[in-house]
Amino acid sequence: MAVKLTRIYTRGGDAGQTSLGRGERVDKHDIRVEAYGTVDETNSVIGLARSTIAHTILGDPRLPEADAMLGRIQNDLFDLGADLCTPEGESKRGEGALRIVASQVERLEKEIDAMNAELAPLNSFILPGGSEVAARLHLARTVSRRAERCMTRLAAEQAINPEAIKYINRLSDHLFVLARRLNDNGATDVLWVPGGAR
Numbered sequence: 001m002a003v004k005l006t007r008i009y010t011r012g013g014d015a016g017q018t019s020l021g022r023g024e025r026v027d028k029h030d031i032r033v034e035a036y037g038t039v040d041e042t043n044s045v046i047g048l049a050r051s052t053i054a055h056t057i058l059g060d061p062r063l064p065e066a067d068a069m070l071g072r073i074q075n076d077l078f079d080l081g082a083d084l085c086t087p088e089g090e091s092k093r094g095e096g097a098l099r100i101v102a103s104q105v106e107r108l109e110k111e112i113d114a115m116n117a118e119l120a121p122l123n124s125f126i127l128p129g130g131s132e133v134a135a136r137l138h139l140a141r142t143v144s145r146r147a148e149r150c151m152t153r154l155a156a157e158q159a160i161n162p163e164a165i166k167y168i169n170r171l172s173d174h175l176f177v178l179a180r181r182l183n184d185n186g187a188t189d190v191l192w193v194p195g196g197a198r
Contacts (some may be wrong), residue, residue, distance in 0.1 A: 024087075031154045034157050036084040038147035039168070043077040045143050046175075049136035056133065062181055069111055069178065073171065076104050081163055084151070088159040100163045108170040115177045119186045126176075129190040130183035137179035144172045149183075 053067045079098055081094030086097040089136055148168045180186045 027154065027160040031157065032084060032087070035150040035154050036081040038143065038150050039077055039081050039084065042140055042144045042147050042171075043074050043081075045140040046074055046077070046121065046138065049133055049140060050074075064179055066182055069174075072107070073174070074088055074099070076167065079104070080167060083102040083161050083164050084154075088161070096146055099161050100167045102163055103168075105163060105166045108174045112170070112174050112177050115181045117178070119180050125192040126180070127192050128179075130179070130188045133139075134179040134183045134188075137175045137182065141172045141175035141179070144168060144175060148172065173182070 050067055050070050053063050054071075056063060080100055082098040083100050128142075129135050148165070151160065151165055151168055155165060180189055183189045
């Protein structure tokens with residue numbers, strides 16, 4: 001699918017509306033727009049995490065592997081945004097719409113299982129932190145959870161692709177496990193101490 005952008009501003013949204021994938025106009029605060037906008041925000045935070053990896057002294061074999069996974073995820077998140085901005089329906093313009101598919105969810109699950117096999121079991125909740133890249137991944141995880149809340153709110157009102165919900169749910173798990181992996185396989189995780197600051 002080729003994309004060609006010749007103009008960055010169109011003035012089409014100056015009255016507070018935007019176009020969905022099939023051309024219908026909706027308010028910019030519509031729950032569907034909020035959902036794919038929050039997916040885009042997740043993607044941006046992942047971009048910050050990747051930038052941190054790019055500026056980290058290499059030598060840790062986990063870093064290029066993590067960067068490759070995050071690159072695939074960023075591409076998936078554009079797919080997810082395209083999925084969400086094209087409502088399910090009978091319109092010919094909606095036929096052939098780009099949708100998240102089961103293989104994308106399965107890839108996340110395989111990567112989670114492979115990374116988690118290297119980690120020590122948890123005996124406490126983890127505070128976001130540790131290395132800079134891990135902290136950024138925890139931020140991405142929380143933004144992806146907000147995207148999931150938007151998506152499930154949308155799904156309560158309109159039909160959406162069930163694989164899209166599975167993908168965003170699995171993504172937050174992936175980012176959590178990857179953050180632990182980049183905290184020296186969990187050795188430098190920051191653990192919650194219940195009541196520890198009293």
